[in-house]
Every structure is written in C-alpha cells, then in structure tokens.
Amino acid sequence: MIIMVGRSSRQLLLLLQTTLKPLDDLHETLSASEVPPDVRQSLQHTWHRPLIAQAYSLLSTFLFVHVPSNFSNLLLDFYSKIFRVYHYQSRQKSHKHDISGGSLDASTEEEEDDSLQCRGCESEVEMCQCQALLSTLHTTTQHLPSMLTAMSVLSRKELTILDKMTYEVMLTVIQDQMETYIKETCKGNFETHYMKPLLKDHLKYLLHEHYVKVRMEQMFNIIIEFPESLSAIDDLLECSKVINFRSQLISSVKDSFVRRLLHPAFSHPIGFQTWLCGPGVNTADILTAFVSTIKTLRILDPTGAVLQQVAEPVCHYLRKRSNTVRCIVASIMDDNSTDLAGELLKSSDVPSGRRPKVWQPEPLDGELGPELVLAYLSRRSSCSRTMYNGHLFELSRADCVWTDSTRGTPADLMSLLSNIYGSSEVFVEEYRSLLAERLLSSMSFNCDRERRHLELLKLKFGASALYVCEVMLKDVTDSHRISLHINSEDLLSTGSFSPNYNVHAMIVSIQFWPTFREGKLQLPDKLWQPLRAFRKAFETLKGNRSLVWKPHLGLVHMVVNLQDRALTFTVSPVHAVLLWHFQDKEERSVTELGELTGLPAGTVRRKMAWWAGQGVVEEVRPDVFLVLEERKARYPATPAAAEEEEEGATVATTSSDHKEAELQMYWTYVVGMLSNLDSLPLDRIHTMLRMFIPAGAAGECSLGELKHMLERKVRAQELCNGLCEKVNGTIMMRLRAAMHDNL
Amino acid sequence: MIVSNFDNSQVPHISSGIDLHVCSAWMGVASWRWLANDDNCGICRMPFDGCCPDCKMPGDDCPLVWGQCSHCFHIHCIMKWLNSQQVHQLCPMCRQEWKFKE
Numbered sequence: 001m002i003i004m005v006g007r008s009s010r011q012l013l014l015l016l017q018t019t020l021k022p023l024d025d026l027h028e029t030l031s032a033s034e035v036p037p038d039v040r041q042s043l044q045h046t047w048h049r050p051l052i053a054q055a056y057s058l059l060s061t062f063l064f065v066h067v068p069s070n071f072s073n074l075l076l077d078f079y080s081k082i083f084r085v086y087h088y089q090s091r092q093k094s095h096k097h098d099i100s101g102g103s104l105d106a107s108t109e110e111e112e113d114d115s116l117q118c119r120g121c122e123s124e125v126e127m128c129q130c131q132a133l134l135s136t137l138h139t140t141t142q143h144l145p146s147m148l149t150a151m152s153v154l155s156r157k158e159l160t161i162l163d164k165m166t167y168e169v170m171l172t173v174i175q176d177q178m179e180t181y182i183k184e185t186c187k188g189n190f191e192t193h194y195m196k197p198l199l200k201d202h203l204k205y206l207l208h209e210h211y212v213k214v215r216m217e218q219m220f221n222i223i224i225e226f227p228e229s230l231s232a233i234d235d236l237l238e239c240s241k242v243i244n245f246r247s248q249l250i251s252s253v254k255d256s257f258v259r260r261l262l263h264p265a266f267s268h269p270i271g272f273q274t275w276l277c278g279p280g281v282n283t284a285d286i287l288t289a290f291v292s293t294i295k296t297l298r299i300l301d302p303t304g305a306v307l308q309q310v311a312e313p314v315c316h317y318l319r320k321r322s323n324t325v326r327c328i329v330a331s332i333m334d335d336n337s338t339d340l341a342g343e344l345l346k347s348s349d350v351p352s353g354r355r356p357k358v359w360q361p362e363p364l365d366g367e368l369g370p371e372l373v374l375a376y377l378s379r380r381s382s383c384s385r386t387m388y389n390g391h392l393f394e395l396s397r398a399d400c401v402w403t404d405s406t407r408g409t410p411a412d413l414m415s416l417l418s419n420i421y422g423s424s425e426v427f428v429e430e431y432r433s434l435l436a437e438r439l440l441s442s443m444s445f446n447c448d449r450e451r452r453h454l455e456l457l458k459l460k461f462g463a464s465a466l467y468v469c470e471v472m473l474k475d476v477t478d479s480h481r482i483s484l485h486i487n488s489e490d491l492l493s494t495g496s497f498s499p500n501y502n503v504h505a506m507i508v509s510i511q512f513w514p515t516f517r518e519g520k521l522q523l524p525d526k527l528w529q530p531l532r533a534f535r536k537a538f539e540t541l542k543g544n545r546s547l548v549w550k551p552h553l554g555l556v557h558m559v560v561n562l563q564d565r566a567l568t569f570t571v572s573p574v575h576a577v578l579l580w581h582f583q584d585k586e587e588r589s590v591t592e593l594g595e596l597t598g599l600p601a602g603t604v605r606r607k608m609a610w611w612a613g614q615g616v617v618e619e620v621r622p623d624v625f626l627v628l629e630e631r632k633a634r635y636p637a638t639p640a641a642a643e644e645e646e647e648g649a650t651v652a653t654t655s656s657d658h659k660e661a662e663l664q665m666y667w668t669y670v671v672g673m674l675s676n677l678d679s680l681p682l683d684r685i686h687t688m689l690r691m692f693i694p695a696g697a698a699g700e701c702s703l704g705e706l707k708h709m710l711e712r713k714v715r716a717q718e719l720c721n722g723l724c725e726k727v728n729g730t731i732m733m734r735l736r737a738a739m740h741d742n743l
Numbered sequence: 744m745i746v747s748n749f750d751n752s753q754v755p756h757i758s759s760g761i762d763l764h765v766c767s768a769w770m771g772v773a774s775w776r777w778l779a780n781d782d783n784c785g786i787c788r789m790p791f792d793g794c795c796p797d798c799k800m801p802g803d804d805c806p807l808v809w810g811q812c813s814h815c816f817h818i819h820c821i822m823k824w825l826n827s828q829q830v831h832q833l834c835p836m837c838r839q840e841w842k843f844k845e
Binding site: 470502505506516538542544546547551553556 | 774777
C-alpha cells in the first residue's frame with residue numbers, strides 16, 4: 001500500500017502521509033534498526049489491520065469525492081503491484097512444490113534466494129510486503145461489493161464510473177502481465193501449449209461474484225421493471241454459468257416480496273367487505289409483479305425450481321384475497337393490458353426451446369383418468385403444448401404442481417395463475433360473471449373476441465367446465481339474429497302506433513347466466529308498446545316460448561333535442577325513462593319521478609344528478625329539476641357528444657354475493673339446530689353443518705366464515721351470543737327468545 | 744355571454760318541453776321461457792328453461808313437447824321414456840295413453 005502511495009500524485013501522497021504518518025514512522029524504525037524477526041512479525045500483525053482499515057476508508061473517501069485525474073494511474077499501479085505479488089507467490093509455491101514437495105517453508109526459501117530484492121514487491125527482502133499487499137487485496141475485494149452498494153445507493157453514475165475504471169485498469173494490468181509472462185515463458189519454446197494455463201479464472205470469478213451480489217440486492221427492481229431490465233437479466237444469466245447464486249436469488253426475491261408487496265393486511269378474520277378492499281398493495285399490482293417475476297425467473301432459471309420457491313408465498317397470499325380471480329380474469333379479458341391476454345394467446349404456441357424436453361408422468365393417485373392419459377399421449381405425438389397445459393392443470397388438483405419439485409417443469413403463466421386457487425371452479429365462476437357483465441354492459445352483439453378467449457380457456461379448463469359460457473355466447477348470437485329478423489320484418493308496428501326506433505333484445509337463457517341484479521322500473525306505456533310488440537313477434541317466431549323483459553337492464557341510444565342543441569346519449573333505461581317524463585312537463589320533483597318510475601327517491605336523485613351534470617336539466621330547487629332549454633355558460637358546447645355512462649353498479653351479481661347466498665342456506669340449518677338444541681358452541685355448529693351438508697354441494701364453509709356470519713346475525717339481533725354464559729371459553733350461540741317463540 | 748355558433752335551422756324548433764327521440768335503438772335485456780304449466784321436466788327434473796341431461800344447448804336444440812293430457816316434457820326425455828315402454832305408451836305423470844298434442 002505504501003509503495004503504491006509513494007508512486008501516486010503529490011496531493012494524495014500528502015493526504016496519505018498525514019494519515020499514515022505514525023505507520024511511516026513505525027516503518028522507518030523497523031527498517032533502520034535491527035529487529036529480531038519474531039518481533040517484526042508480531043509488529044507487522046499489529047499494524048496490518050489499521051493499515052488496511054485506513055486504506056479502505058481512504059479509498060472510499062476519494063471515490064466518493066472527486067475522481068482525480070491520476071486515479072486510474074494509481075489504480076493501475078496498485079493492481080499491477082498486487083498482481084505481480086500474487087503471480088510471484090503462486091509461482092513460488094508451484095516451484096516449491098516441484099522441488100521439495102512443499103516441505104520447506106517460505107522463510108527458508110526466501111533466505112536461499114540469492115538476490116537482495118524480493119521479486120514480488122521489489123523492495124528489500126528483509127521488509128518484503130508481499131503478504132501485506134495480498135491481504136490488502138483480499139480485504140479490498142471483500143469490501144468492494146459493500147462499497148459498490150453504498151455507492152449505488154448514492155448515485156448510479158458513480159457505480160458505472162468505478163466499473164469502467166476498474167475494468168479498464170484490470171484489463172491493462174492483465175494485458176501487461178500477460179505480455180511479460182508470455183515473453184518470459186514462451187521465448188523460443190514452441191513445443192508446449194501455453195494458452196490454456198494462461199487463462200486465469202480467478203479474476204473472472206471475482207468479477208462475476210460481485211456483480212451478482214450487487215444485482216441480487218436490486219432483484220426486486222429488476223423484476224418490477226421487467227421488460228426494460230432485460231440486459232441486467234441477460235448479464236445475470238451469463239454469471240449463472242460461472243457461479244451458482246440460486247439460493248441468493250430465492251431469498252432476495254422472497255424477502256423483497258414479503259417486505260414490499262405482501263403486507264399482512266388480513267390479520268382479521270374473514271369479513272366480506274374487507275375481503276374486497278383490504279389495505280396494502282393493490283391486487284392488480286401484486287399480480288403484475290408476480291407476472292414479471294414469473295417471466296424474469298423463467299429466463300434466469302429455466303428449470304423452474306426457483307420460481308416454485310418464490311411463487312409459494314405469493315400464491316398463498318393471493319389466495320387470501322377475494323378479488324384475485326376477478327383481477328386475473330379481468331386482465332385476461334382486457335385488451336389494454338396485453339400482459340395476461342398475450343400470455344394466454346402465447347401459451348398455445350410456446351417456442352420449442354421453452355418446452356420441457358423430458359416429461360415423465362408418474363401415475364398419481366387415481367387422478368389420472370383416461371382422458372388425461374389421452375391428453376398426454378396426444379401431446380407426445382403432436383407435442384402440443386396446450387394439451388400439456390391442460391394436463392398440468394388437471395394434475396394440480398392432486399396438488400402436485402407445487403409439492404413435486406423433482407419434476408421441476410416450468411408451468412406456463414396461465415396455469416400458475418389459475419393454480420393459485422387450486423381448482424378451476426372459482427376461476428370459471430368468476431369468468432362467467434365477468435363475461436355476463438361485459439356482454440350486458442356493452443350490449444354489442446359482436447362477441448368474436450369473447451369467443452376467441454373462450455376457446456383458449458376451454459383448452460385450459462376443459463370444455464365441460466365452460467360450456468355454460470358457451471351457451472351465453474350462443475344466446476348473444478341468437479339474440480342478434482332474432483332482433484334483426486324482427487326489426488327487418490317491421491313487426492314492431494302495432495296498429496296505430498309505430499315506434500321511430502328499433503328494439504334489440506339480448507335474449508338470455510336464464511338458467512345459464514349469473515343472477516341478474518334486481519331492479520324494478522315502470523316504463524310508460526308508450527315505451528312498453530314496442531317491447532310488447534317485440535315479445536309478440538318472438539312468440540310467433542318461436543311458438544310456445546315467451547319473453548320476460550328486464551326493463552332496468554340494457555342500453556338506450558337516444559337524441560335529446562333541446563331548443564338550441566341536440567345531444568346524443570347512450571344511457572341506461574333508467575336514465576332514459578326519467579328524462580322521458582320531462583317531455584310533457586318541464587319541471588318535475590323527485591317524488592313525482594319516483595311515483596312515475598317506481599324507483600326509490602335516492603336512485604332518482606342520483607340519476608337526475610347525472611343528467612344535471614350533462615347539462616340537460618338543472619336542479620332549480622332542492623329535489624326539483626327543470627329542463628335546461630338553453631345552454632348555460634358553464635357547460636361546454638357539446639352538440640353531439642356521445643357520452644358513455646359511467647355506472648359503478650354491476651349488471652351481474654359477483655361471487656361474493658353468491659357466497660352470501662350460500663351462507664344464507666347454512667343459516668337455515670343453524671336455525672333448525674338451535675331451535676331444537678337451545679344453545680350450541682360454535683365449533684359444534686360447524687361440525688354439525690359439515691355433517692348435514694354434503695361436501696361439494698354448496699362449497700365449503702370455513703369456521704371463520706361461519707363465525708363471521710353468526711356474528712352478523714348477532715348484530716342483526718337474530719341471535720344472541722351468550723357471552724355471560726361462556727362455558728369453558730366457548731361462546732354459546734342461542735336464538736333470541738323472541739325469534740325462538742316465533743319458531 | 745354565450746357566443747353560440749349553433750345553427751338553429753338544423754334543429755327542429757320546439758316551443759315547449761323536451762323532445763326525446765330514442766334514436767337508433769332500445770337495447771333491452773330479456774330472458775326467454777317456455778309457456779308450460781310447470782317449471783321442471785317431470786322426467787329429468789331439470790328446469791324446462793334449461794335442457795335435458797343429454798343436451799348442451801337449451802331452447803331450439805332441446806324443445807318441449809306436449810301430450811294430449813296437457814303434460815309436457817323435454818322431447819328427448821319423453822322419447823327415451825316411450826322407447827323404454829314395452830306395451831303401452833303412457834304419460835309418466837298421469838298414466839294415460841301418451842299422444843302428442845297436434
């Protein structure tokens with residue numbers, strides 16, 4: 001270190017001299033006086049450590065400040081010195097080994113050396129600093145990663161500067177060294193190979209190791225910025241050929257996920273509302289991160305073992321979130337987020353490189369039905385990935401995708417995501433409800449895209465699971481045909497009345513669609529007439545079949561003509577009907593409208609507020625609306641703005657509603673039990689429920705869910721939770737006396 | 744101050760009240776149902792508005808038939824029943840002789 005400093009610039013020398021003054025003094029006394037070797041050795045031990053620490057802190061200080069112009073020279077010096085020492089020592093060792101089998105120790109060897117200079121550090125043999133220099137190198141390289149990290153935290157620029165510098169310097173050093181070495185050894189000798197032993201893996205290894213170390217700490221960001229971070233991933237992939245960092249990778253990704261995404265937001269037991277909007281990170285964001293993780297790790301570790309380890313906690317967490325499936329399905333169906341939709345399309349033709357080459361199916365516990373074997377066989381013959389996926393999914397029911405690590409095949413993304421829930425039913429159910437919502441809210445009879453999605457999903461989940469959805473899509477196309485037919489035949493005109501608009505109906509097979517949101521809406525007779533005519537036309541067309549209109553669902557395209565403007569709207573029937581009533585009277589109150597439409601006042605107020613927002617009506621007095629015949633200044637001139645109505649309310653009921661309905665079924669059982677047995681502890685009720693209700697009939701009801709439901713009943717005063725009669729710590733459930741009497 | 748560059752002649756002038764056209768379409772939602780005197784098929788116990796166990800698609804693909812006794816079934820169900828009867832072809836509900844309603 002001192003030698004290195006001695007050759008550096010004056011400025012640095014000054015700096016170092018002030019800090020290393022005591023060491024210099026010590027050094028001088030050491031070289032001046034005759035000190036016995038054992039004392040010198042012990043002294044060296046004592047000042048080695050401070051020297052190293054000093055060097056490290058100095059190095060980092062001037063890295064953090066400005067990089068001086070001669071810094072690279074200094075580094076070059078340092079590295080070439082160290083390299084020479086290292087090289088010399090290793091040669092000495094091999095030499096020793098050749099001569100005496102390693103029996104002689106270093107000191108005797110040095111004494112035997114006739115030259116007065118140590119060939120390593122070019123100083124006198126007596127004060128050879130080879131050892132010191134070497135250990136400095138080791139500590140520096142050991143500290144390098146932590147330095148790099150610290151610096152990368154400060155600024156990334158400096159990291160790259162350091163990278164560049166050391167890289168260049170090392171290259172020069174290595175080149176120089178190689179040159180001299182080659183000159184020395186290969187002179188005139190043409191009979192032996194020299195290239196292979198010339199390659200030293202050590203430096204390469206160190207470089208890779210440090211690179212991996214730094215990158216591992218940034219793994220989370222690499223994953224989040226996935227498509228942009230491809231070069232970093234490629235570098236890591238390159239490193240993985242040299243060193244094995246799999247365990248670091250696993251722990252890094254796992255830790256950062258737990259810390260940054262998977263907040264324990266679900267400490268409280270199940271509650272329907274909190275399920276839906278639990279705190280913490282957005283489910284969609286977690287999913288995006290998860291998808292990126294899968295993609296990243298698929299590149300880094302084609303065997304899928306790392307992914308398996310990492311995915312486990314994420315899946316476990318996502319399983320607890322009720323809107324996970326909805327998010328997944330929504331992003332599959334959403335054209336804008338190409339991530340999952342693209343993946344879905346892609347998985348049907350995965351490039352052969354990604355396909356696991358050997359796949360040995362072991363007979364699993366009875367789950368391997370004939371169709372699966374068939375699927376497997378057809379996969380073998382045609383190598384169709386989709387069949388394989390379907391297979392993999394089926395196997396997951398036997399819980400072997402996550403447990404069987406020996407297979408280690410990378411499941412494709414869709415399978416992984418659908419495996420979060422372990423079974424296809426939840427997934428399909430959610431898909432069905434989203435599909436219904438989509439079809440009914442858009443009211444477009446063009447469902448090519450949905451059909452395409454359905455076909456792809458059918459390959460994954462099997463046609464039988466999704467045939468309900470197929471019926472839905474068939475309904476849509478049939479409805480379109482029937483509507484076109486009825487409108488073209490002009491069947492809507494009845495007697496004197498003929499509407500100036502078309503009626504299109506989405507005619508659904510009620511058994512196959514999710515339950516619709518209930519709603520009542522009274523239509524004025526003039527609006528009913530075309531619908532009745534449509535029904536009549538349908539009856540004549542189909543014979544013995546009739547239609548049941550759901551007037552509150554659907555969409556109305558309409559034009560509102562006002563004195564100075566005409567506005568085009570696409571609104572829900574409720575909005576249309578409300579505005580319709582303003583035709584014969586300019587000013588109407590909320591109560592009036594409520595009576596005319598049969599809607600509750602709150603709904604009327606909300607819908608009228610929307611019209612007011614569009615600048616069609618104005619609330620002149622509280623709860624009284626007046627048509628704005630002439631545009632007011634504050635409304636922008638939008639003569640023919642086709643406004644899509646934003647409506648939070650969903651058309652179809654969601655799965656949580658289903659769950660609630662299911663729990664309602666349990667409630668009837670609970671009432672039966674409690675009226676016979678007076679009071680029961682919670683777990684007893686649970687056991688009895690499980691006994692009475694065959695598994696799979698209506699989904700499982702966990703103890704937590706049951707507890708939650710009963711607690712709600714207690715709040716609704718239908719049940720009394722006998723806290724005062726806590727027996728052995730169990731809460732006794734008892735029907736309220738009043739209710740008991742009624743039963 | 745409103746500077747209106749809207750040409751009034753394009754819009755029919757209405758003296759009072761709002762003029763509302765449902766211009767292109769009323770896109771309604773409806774469900775279809777069979778006009779039968781029962782909800783479920785007496786043979787397969789599945790709803791008429793669904794389909795019989797052998798069918799996938801309800802409606803046209805799995806129609807209902809009425810007998811002269813006024814009972815009705817999925818056509819596939821009653822055909823299966825009638826084929827299984829050796830001697831007399833009886834309505835499974837009222838045990839009268841089964842005759843298709845004209």
